[in-house]
Amino acid sequence: MASKFTRFLNSETGPRTIHFWAPVLKWTLVIAGANDLQRPVDSISGTQQLALMATGMIWTRWSLIIKPKNYLLASVNFFLGTVAGYQVFRLVSYRIGKGDTALQTANYILKGEEKKNSSEQVIESN
Numbered sequence: 001m002a003s004k005f006t007r008f009l010n011s012e013t014g015p016r017t018i019h020f021w022a023p024v025l026k027w028t029l030v031i032a033g034a035n036d037l038q039r040p041v042d043s044i045s046g047t048q049q050l051a052l053m054a055t056g057m058i059w060t061r062w063s064l065i066i067k068p069k070n071y072l073l074a075s076v077n078f079f080l081g082t083v084a085g086y087q088v089f090r091l092v093s094y095r096i097g098k099g100d101t102a103l104q105t106a107n108y109i110l111k112g113e114e115k116k117n118s119s120e121q122v123i124e125s126n
Contacts, residue, residue: 012068023073030076033083041094046109049087056081 002010013019033052036044056077063073088109095105107114 013070013072019068019070020072023070023076026073026076026080030079030083033080033087036087037083037090041090044087044091046088046091046112049084049091050109052084053081053088056084 008014009016015021029052056079059077060074060081063070063077091109092105095108096102100108
């Protein structure tokens with residue numbers, strides 16, 4: 001009778017397949033996102049965090065639909081989406097706290113800080 005380790009080693013989602021190594025390596029994104037919780041809010045990229053949040057939610061669902069179900073992939077994507085979602089929450093709270101409207105906050109998250117063109121900068125400096 002095969003041991004639990006041998007069954008795990010030879011399973012459809014075991015360490016001899018991409019179904020194991022892709023989620024294991026994807027944990028680096030979650031760790032990087034968790035480290036970014038220490039960064040100042042104004043240095044967070046809203047579009048990047050929205051993309052990571054969407055990716056996490058979509059792939060969590062997908063990994064529970066496929067055959068065989070890949071719970072390791074589901075867990076890493078769940079935490080990826082959660083960390084990115086928290087970053088988006090931090091960014092929204094920061095912008096609303098600065099007095100921005102919901103529309104201004106959404107534009108900031110999607111487009112970043114509005115940059116003034118060179119003619120506006122010259123007028124302001126005079």
